[in-house]
Amino acid sequence: MPRDYFQRSEPIPYDPEAGPLDLAFRHYRPDEVVMGRRMEDHLRFAVCWWHNFVWEGGDPFGGHTFERPWFPADTMEMARHRADEAFEMFRLLGVPFYCFHDHDIRPEGETLAKSVARLDEMADYLGEKQDASGMRLLWGTANLFSNRRFMAGASTNPDPDVYAWCAATVKACLDATHRLGGANYVLWGGREGYETLLNTDLGRELDHMGAFLSKVVDYKHKIGFRGAILIEPKPQEPTKHQYDYDVATVHGFLRRFGLEDEVKVNIEQGHAILAGHSFEHEIALASALGIFGSIDMNRNDYQSGWDTDQFPNNVPEVALAYYEILRGGGFATGGTNFDAKLRRQSLDPGDLLWAHVGGMDVCARGLKAAAAMLEDGTLERLRAERYAKWEGSDLLERPLEAIAEEAVAKGIDPQPRSGRQEMLENIVNRFV
Amino acid sequence: MPRDYFQRSEPIPYDPEAGPLDLAFRHYRPDEVVMGRRMEDHLRFAVCWWHNFVWEGGDPFGGHTFERPWFPADTMEMARHRADEAFEMFRLLGVPFYCFHDHDIRPEGETLAKSVARLDEMADYLGEKQDASGMRLLWGTANLFSNRRFMAGASTNPDPDVYAWCAATVKACLDATHRLGGANYVLWGGREGYETLLNTDLGRELDHMGAFLSKVVDYKHKIGFRGAILIEPKPQEPTKHQYDYDVATVHGFLRRFGLEDEVKVNIEQGHAILAGHSFEHEIALASALGIFGSIDMNRNDYQSGWDTDQFPNNVPEVALAYYEILRGGGFATGGTNFDAKLRRQSLDPGDLLWAHVGGMDVCARGLKAAAAMLEDGTLERLRAERYAKWEGSDLLERPLEAIAEEAVAKGIDPQPRSGRQEMLENIVNRFV
Amino acid sequence: MPRDYFQRSEPIPYDPEAGPLDLAFRHYRPDEVVMGRRMEDHLRFAVCWWHNFVWEGGDPFGGHTFERPWFPADTMEMARHRADEAFEMFRLLGVPFYCFHDHDIRPEGETLAKSVARLDEMADYLGEKQDASGMRLLWGTANLFSNRRFMAGASTNPDPDVYAWCAATVKACLDATHRLGGANYVLWGGREGYETLLNTDLGRELDHMGAFLSKVVDYKHKIGFRGAILIEPKPQEPTKHQYDYDVATVHGFLRRFGLEDEVKVNIEQGHAILAGHSFEHEIALASALGIFGSIDMNRNDYQSGWDTDQFPNNVPEVALAYYEILRGGGFATGGTNFDAKLRRQSLDPGDLLWAHVGGMDVCARGLKAAAAMLEDGTLERLRAERYAKWEGSDLLERPLEAIAEEAVAKGIDPQPRSGRQEMLENIVNRFV
Amino acid sequence: MPRDYFQRSEPIPYDPEAGPLDLAFRHYRPDEVVMGRRMEDHLRFAVCWWHNFVWEGGDPFGGHTFERPWFPADTMEMARHRADEAFEMFRLLGVPFYCFHDHDIRPEGETLAKSVARLDEMADYLGEKQDASGMRLLWGTANLFSNRRFMAGASTNPDPDVYAWCAATVKACLDATHRLGGANYVLWGGREGYETLLNTDLGRELDHMGAFLSKVVDYKHKIGFRGAILIEPKPQEPTKHQYDYDVATVHGFLRRFGLEDEVKVNIEQGHAILAGHSFEHEIALASALGIFGSIDMNRNDYQSGWDTDQFPNNVPEVALAYYEILRGGGFATGGTNFDAKLRRQSLDPGDLLWAHVGGMDVCARGLKAAAAMLEDGTLERLRAERYAKWEGSDLLERPLEAIAEEAVAKGIDPQPRSGRQEMLENIVNRFV
Ligand SMILES: [Co+2]
Ligand SMILES: [Co+2]
Ligand SMILES: [Co+2]
Ligand SMILES: [Co+2]
Ligand SMILES: [Co+2]
Ligand SMILES: [Co+2]
Ligand SMILES: [Co+2]
Ligand SMILES: [Co+2]
Structure with missing residues (x-):
């Protein structure tokens, strides 16, 4: 694999006077203190593995557009190269955290056992890279939606073998997350829902999902994982209906299974919008219900009806989100993850950097505005x-x-x- | 007031061979037995007071279009006349149930005490008419949204006096409903929500709403009301966000206040759609969660983003709704209420009849199809x-x-x- | 390639008394006369190549689910096998028409010249199969959206070489369609639109698109193609905004370039819904404007914000669509194409048959209802x-x-x- | 009528250092020069009569909330008082323009003739106030949607008498607008559309609407009115479908009747959103098609599906709108009208001022940002x-x-x- 994909060695600088085509932070300065806390510690930025290093630019009407030297990572060798480039990008951006699915960091093995073994091997590799770089893991998670075996659900699948597969996979991912010192573990139920009620036993599937989550919580305690277990709500897409519809729905689900003190939510702006809410609503509600955990800071386009996962770019919106976060006391284990992908026409290595730098600056402005509003005190x-x-x-x-x-x-x-x-x-x- | 508004004395007949412009039931026959139960007892049709006898045809861009002889019912005399015409319409349609808000059946008095007294007086009048006709009350409810005093919420209002006003009003309406043998009592929180988070204490408002509902349940038991207490979910409109967003949200709310065995839901098709769900989804979910109560059988237009409250007209959709109701065991205290209004261009007395006859026939077809699917058994x-x-x-x-x-x-x-x-x-x- | 994928040799019969799990038409009978015309000649059903024989079941969150023996058709040998199975399915279904993109029927060559040559070769093969079976081509079209070269537009691409590529491809597809006796030629501008206005010269792109369409019309006349040129409107997806938004937009575009007597529209129910219209609205409007051509009879789910391309299943909706078509005089060159795909969980060969048989029956019922309403005459x-x-x-x-x-x-x-x-x-x- | 409703005599000052609860402009300074033009001449702010002085705060679920001393203006005496307060508010705000419907400024008479006479009388009164204050009329328009006579359409009404009524009314309004030196005349077809296709002759209604508009244009030339005739697109609400759906639809309509050089569009942000577009899209498209006229600068809430007509508050959005306006050369006859209403809970006189001051400041920031982007030149x-x-x-x-x-x-x-x-x-x- 050719290296030096990003063709620069210096981390992106902070330079408010930089020219319009210069890659520089104009607002984000990790050490700047806002309301008594370093900006980096407030925002706790994370870069995600999947959209940046796995996704090839396809959409429902077209194939890949990106041509990364790390495609396809179908060998362990290539998976390591991919990890090398990822950590290089983290370094250039100066972010403290990252996130991954098992599926992102290792090629699937021919058997479940081999997949687990490969995950362990790559987790070791990432651990070494963490040690060398100081990077930390905001959260790990399992991809229980891409493979065709999950097409009819993961823990809600009609086939108990799929349920068992998911149990084995989540255990392995939670183990890896624990080993890597992850601050949280996330479950997004992309296939936990249905395409048609006609073939679905809604009550049974909810029961299975509740039992599964209880097991995950039990296991977390057994291994002493101290991070938070987070559910990421989304109303639909890929399914017609996803069980973890929104914060209120997840809250009711947690109460039903007595898990409201054990599990929190990872709220994504785009998913809030798809569910008919504003981002700040979902955050404020989660705070009021005592289940606020973390955020995915990526927006949808208000004119599109699907999950576009775009980088944030509207400071007033972002400010209202951080205002609710600060009102609720700020992040505990959570952080600001960019579950955001480039537009598929943004082909260049530099686009990866521009997108994150822009997003981080928008968040920095939003945070500072939110802090100023709180300190001013008029609104409250x-x-x-x-x-x-x-x-x-x-x-x-x-x-x-x-x-x-x-x-x-x-x-x-x-x-x-x-x-x-x-x-x-x-x-x-x-x-x- | 001129009488004989509907200009016919014979109830609408059942006549499948009637011509296209003849007003007749082609499918609804109360005594026809479906799955061992009379159709009337399955469907439990109710006509609502507000859209039929109070609404004048206005919309956000235009004033009244209807010119009913009973407008305005601003005296008790006129309120009785209005009731006379309402019961005449019930007789012509052959429906067994009706529903009302306090606001629909009596003009508001100058004081709270007078409003309550007028409500009691009209309830007596309705009781006599019930006795004379055999009509029954499916549910009563309080209008806690039209008057400007409720503009910022009813039980969630920042002003405790409004909370007290609502307590007094709901008590009076529950008393009246109890006295009239109502099968249920409904709460629709049209103003329980917000226009902007910036002036809203979300957590406090939810707490107030929970305390209020608990009081209503306590009072129900004190007076020995045996009907069900029902919440009617709706995601928004008139508010930007309504706290009783959908079935899942109401379920979480009930659990939080320990009311999940005390309160059920009244599900409206149009509100399901506004919340991003199908009607059958909301019914199936309520059944799975054990909180299914009753339905408002009125649809929205899929191309409109607001609550159009149209009479049902799509048999396949209605069939799927009754299929879920039958799968769940059918109605207990609930029924099929038409919380539906004429289009504002439907000016004629006959339009009131056509709309209900059409809606009842659509429901009858839907019910029969649902029963046939269940009896066939292939799907299950x-x-x-x-x-x-x-x-x-x-x-x-x-x-x-x-x-x-x-x-x-x-x-x-x-x-x-x-x-x-x-x-x-x-x-x-x-x-x- | 293993043959006999569908594991039946007899065409699907017409049998209204067939059992619930028997594959049979209950309503569609090609020779039944409706309003003086055979049902087959009214409906002019077409099966599409892409969703049935090319699409592998992927969605934005998951890979392929289908495992067809004809995947991948990356050689001409396999492309012919795929065609063989396609024609076998047409035979079993008893449809008179089919539709294709160049991309569906032949693997792309290494050069433009080779791609064109392969298209010609496969067109010959299809021609032989048409002759042998009596099948006809409802329309041909060019796929100018899947390959990454089209990511920023086809005829509206900032790169003139892409424009030239599209010209060469459309010419080749129009030639092939002409040779195969196609009744129409369709243009769907899946990438003719934008992701962000910030990099888009809207006025220039519309001018380029107008010039391109004018060329296509000129060329059609040169070669004596007598079929209709059709534009298929869609408001968005994959783009944020597609220039051919809806029927009214296309009409304005045609008028601007003086093409309103040369080009008509192919209206898809799902696209109508995405644009905020009912299907019957788009048909009625196209008829009123004199540009109605053909339909894609596939619906979206009203709860989803993207193009689900499901088979039709709601008879009342379909009846209103055919009512507007019959009011406008019925199809001339157009027909009823199923641009519909199986749900990705519908894995079995039989699902392909069930979906089409169900869709055809729904259309037959809709047509008969529409005809009965017209013959009754009350509505008109x-x-x-x-x-x-x-x-x-x-x-x-x-x-x-x-x-x-x-x-x-x-x-x-x-x-x-x-x-x-x-x-x-x-x-x-x-x-x- | 009590005067001094606003309880202040000094116009709102420009004071960037004002405290958070001080009513002051922080960004809008009429004489500040931006790209060689005074800010006032760029923005051309207008205050609308209807939402500020006529609307009483009702919504579909509740009655009036506002208690203005000028309610109801059912006598000419009260109409003049209302006008006095309106001009007082214009003075306090320092806006150069206003807009009105006939319905806003005079009570309707018992006959058409009397309504016209009253309009003339009030126009004289407004003319005097214009002379005294220097205020100008951005546009006049006729309310052809509130009265029940328009319920089934204005120029598209099935009753030719309504068509004639509209002709007489538009003539009178255009006369008044001309006399008052109006810069434009606007037509918003709030009832030009349908509730159901089943009773609608779409083709005929479009023809009638086209003939009507042609007459208006002819009449404009006859009387020498030099302002622009503007159509305001909106997709729906109050109707299910409005014929002037969006800019592209209006463009096609104008072309069909040969009016594309005679009529332009007044684009409202909220209506753009309801039609599935961004505001800047509609402006850019109108510019590209040569029909850009004026804007209504009021937004919808992205979580609501109806026309909320809120004051603008998002600077980045507003900046993109002015960017497209400046790219197209800025306003000619058009301007920035606030077709915006207070939230119905904003009861106080001061709320009217806060809303406009806030909106004007947002526009001023947007304009300056847009100008800076253009002057920087990188984007272009x-x-x-x-x-x-x-x-x-x-x-x-x-x-x-x-x-x-x-x-x-x-x-x-x-x-x-x-x-x-x-x-x-x-x-x-x-x-x-
Ligand atoms: Co997302
Ligand atoms: Co996410
Ligand atoms: Co409703
Ligand atoms: Co209701
Ligand atoms: Co489609
Ligand atoms: Co299509
Ligand atoms: Co508006
Ligand atoms: Co407007």
């Missing part, structure tokens, strides 16, 4: 004032008929107050 | 076969590592089987 | 009555100020009449 | 380079077969080049 003060009449009220504790009796007796006649939405939006615009 | 046999390998499996009880170990040792290699979706859809088409 | 009589006041009016010829003067002088006060939508929908339901 | 340079190979090419002039022959002979093998979307988006982000 106005929010608190809006509910101020509840302070000292005992209404929540009294029975319906008592409240009713008093309300009638007093002859209350509540008058509405302005919600001041436009003023609040203008206040936000002072900061973004 | 194929569904069961698909999961047959799970019979006798102990995978769900075993820990992850044990399953993994065995899977690797055995060298399993699961092969996918056809999901046969097109064949299943063709089988359905034999019946619709 | 009511439509005409609604506009009856326009008969004899000279308003359209008079100037604004004259109409205004008279309106004011006369003191007109127009009163609305019921649009009777629910009654009309009920009338339709008598027939479907 | 890169765009031009992308198409550079077309310079000097004669491909567009040569026939298909000649291009094909040469392409084959030369053995061309075009290689794709990166579209660099992420880099371009990052360049934009340097300016917003």
Whole structure:
């Protein structure tokens, strides 16, 4: 494999004065302190393996467009080369974290046993590279959706052998994640759903999925993995309906199986949009429900009905997302992963760098704006004032008929107050 | 008020041979037995008060189009006249049930106390009419969304006085529903949501809503109301986000407040669609989660992004809905309510009749098709076969590592089987 | 290649009494006469090559699921085998027409010249098979979207060499279509659009596309091709925006380049839905504008935001589509193509048959219902009555100020009449 | 009527240092020169009459929320008071333009003649206020959608008397607009469309609409009105389908009736989104087609499926819109109208001011960013380079077969080049 794919040795610098075609950070500076924390520690950026190093640029109407020297990684030799280039890109970008699926880092073996062995071998290789570079693993995960064996579901498959396959695979991936010091382990149920209700036993499949997740949590405790288990909600695509539809749905599912204190969510902007929500809604809801974990910072296009996984580029949107994250106390184990892919026409090595640099800068601006809004305090003060009449009220504790009796007796006649939405939006615009 | 608005005295007959412009049922025959139950008892049709007797035909870009002799019902005298015409229409249609909001049946009084008193007075009047006609109340409910006092929420309002107002109103409506022998009591939280997160304390509002619902359930038990308490999910409109987004969201909410055995859902086709689901999905999910209650059988237009509340007209869609209802055991306390409104250009008295007759016939065809599919048994046999390998499996009880170990040792290699979706859809088409 | 993939020798029979798992037509009978025309001649069914014989079952999150003996057709030998199986399937289904892209029927050569030569060779082979079987070609077309050279557009590519490539390819495909007696030639501009306006010269690209289409029309006349040139509108996917958005957009484009009498449209139900229209709307509009040509009878799922290309299964929807087609005089050169693909879990040879048999039966029912509605005449009589006041009016010829003067002088006060939508929908339901 | 509704006498100042709750412009300064033109002359802001002074805060699920002293304006006396307050608000905001419907500025009379007379009387009153204040009219228009007489269409109504009514009304509005020196006259066909195809003669209605528009254009020339006639596209709502769906549809319609040089478009961001487009797409397309006229700068919420008409608040989006406007040469007769309404919870007089000040500042930032991008020149340079190979090419002039022959002979093998979307988006982000 030819090396030096990116044709530069120096990491991308921070240089706000750089010219329009110069590759430089204009806003992200890892050591800059925001609300008492280094920017790097706030944002906890991660680069994903799959879109950057595995995806070849295909779409439903066309084949590959990218011609990377590391394609196809169908041998262990090539898998290692691919890893070398990945870590080289991490270095150039100056990100602290990365994420992977088993499928991304090793070619599948002819048997389950061989696939597991290859995963272990590559995990060792990545461990060495982590040690050498200081890179850390934000999360590992298992690809339980690409191979045709998963076409009818992973843990919800009608065939128990597939369920068993998934158990073996998740165990291996969790082991590897644990060994590599991963901060989280993610489950995205891309095939946990259905194409038609006509062939689906909805209740049974939900039960199987709940039992599976419980096992994963049990195993995590057995091996002493201290990272968080995260579910990544998505409403549909590739399925017509995905069981982990959105944050509220995942929350109900966790409660049903008594897992609401064990599992959290990894929220992706694009998936929020597909489910009919704003990104900040999903974050705020997860915080309110106590299950906020991590984010995938990649957007969809509002004019498209599918998951475009584009790099973020709208600072006001990103600022509102980080505002909810900061209001909730910031990331614990989670971080900002770019589950984002280049447009398939972005062929050049430099496009990989431009995309991440741009995304990181957008996030840095968003974070700083969010912090400034919080520190300014006007928004939170106005929010608190809006509910101020509840302070000292005992209404929540009294029975319906008592409240009713008093309300009638007093002859209350509540008058509405302005919600001041436009003023609040203008206040936000002072900061973004 | 001029009487005889509908200009006919004979109830609409059943006559499959009637001409294209003759008003007649071609499929609905209350006494016809389907799967061992009278069609009327299966379908449990209800006519709603609001769209038929209150709505004047306005939309966001235009004012009233309907000119009913009972507009406006701003006196108790007119409210009684309106009720007379409503019961006359029920008689002509031959429906067994109706539904109302407080707001529909009485003009609001100048004080809360007077509003409650008027509600009681009209409930007495309706009770007499029920006795005289044999009509029954499928459900009562409170309108906590039209008046400007509710603009920022009902039980989730920032003003505790509004919360108290709602408590008094729901108590009065539940009392009235109980007195009238209502089979259910419904809560639709049209203003329980937000326009902007910027002024909203999401966590607090959810807590208030949970406390409110708990009080309603407590009160129901105190007065011995035996009907079901139902929440009607809707994702948005009028709000940007409504807390009772869909069945899964309501389920999580109920679990969080320990109400999952106390409260069920009233599912509307149009709201399912707005939330990104099919109607049959929402029904099947509610059945699987044990919270299925009742349905609002009114559709949206797939090309519109708002709640058009149209009468059902697509038999295959309706058949799939009743198929899931029958699979789940049919209605207990619930029924088929038409929360449907005429198009605003449908000005004539006859349009009210045509719309309901058409809707009832579509439901009758759907029900018969659903029953035939169940009785034929092919679909359920194929569904069961698909999961047959799970019979006798102990995978769900075993820990992850044990399953993994065995899977690797055995060298399993699961092969996918056809999901046969097109064949299943063709089988359905034999019946619709 | 193993033969007898479909494992049956008898064509699918017409047998309305066949059991639920028997493969038989229950509604489609080619020789049955509907409104004075054989059903086969009304519907003019075509089977497409690409989804049935080329597509391997992949989606954006997973690889192939189908394992056909004719994969991959990367040699001319295999391409002929694939053709043999295709014609065998046509025979079993009893369809009169088929459709293809160049890309479907021959492997691409190393050079443009070789690709053209291979196309010619395979066209000869198909010609022989047509002669032997009586099959006809509904339309041919060029695949100008799969190869990476087209990623930034075909005739709208920034690179003139791609434009030239497309010219050569369309010429070759049009030649082949002409030679095979094709009834139409279709252009679907899957890459004629953009991913971002930031790198796009919209005006220039539209000019190039117009010039290209004009050339195609000129060439058609030169070679004496008598079939219709058809554009297939689609709003997006794979692009963010496709220039041939919908029927109205294509109409404006044709007018701009003076091609409105030369080119017609091939309307696909799924694409209509993606553009925010009903299928019947697009057909009715094309008829009103004089550019209706042909249809792709494959639907999308209303809950998905992408092009699912499913076989039709909703008779009421299909009936409304054929109603508009019959109102417009039926197909001239066009027909009913199934640009439909199996769900990727439908692995078996039999699924290919079930899907088409089901789709053809749905169309047959829709056609018969549409014909019955037209022959009944009630709908058209009511439509005409609604506009009856326009008969004899000279308003359209008079100037604004004259109409205004008279309106004011006369003191007109127009009163609305019921649009009777629910009654009309009920009338339709008598027939479907 | 109580005066001094806004409780301030000083116009809103420009003060970038103002505190978060101070009402001040932080970016809009009318006299600041951007690309050689005063900001006021670039942006040409207009305030609309309807949402600010007529709309009472109702939505489909609730009645009025606003309590303005000028409600209801059902007498000419009140109409004048309303106008006084409107001009007072214009003064406080410092906007140069306003817009109105006939319906907004005068109560309807009992007869058509009286309605016209009242319009004339109020136009005189507005003319005096214009003279006194220096305010100008950006456009006038007729409300042909609110009254029930228009429920089935205005110029497309099945009743010719409604057509005549519309002719008289548009004539009167155009006369008034002309007299007031209006820069444009707008037609928005809110009821020109259908609820169901079943009762609609699509072809006839389009013909009627085309004839009507031709008459309007003729009349404009007769009276010497020099402003532009503008159509405002919208895809749906209140109708299921509106004939003026989007820019491309309007363009085709204009071409069909030979009006493409006579009529331009007024593009609204929210309507662009409802039609599945970005705002900048619609502007760029209108520019490319030569029909760009003016804009309504109000957005929809991406999570809602209806027309929310919110004030703009996202600078990056607004910047891309002005970028396309500046690329096309800026406004000629058009301007930036806020067809935007307060959220219905924004009850206070101050909310009217905050909303406009915020919107104007967002536009000012967008304009400056757009100008800076154009002056920087990088984007346009890169765009031009992308198409550079077309310079000097004669491909567009040569026939298909000649291009094909040469392409084959030369053995061309075009290689794709990166579209660099992420880099371009990052360049934009340097300016917003
Ligand atoms: Co995604
Ligand atoms: Co993700
Ligand atoms: Co509804
Ligand atoms: Co409802
Ligand atoms: Co398609
Ligand atoms: Co197609
Ligand atoms: Co609008
Ligand atoms: Co507008």
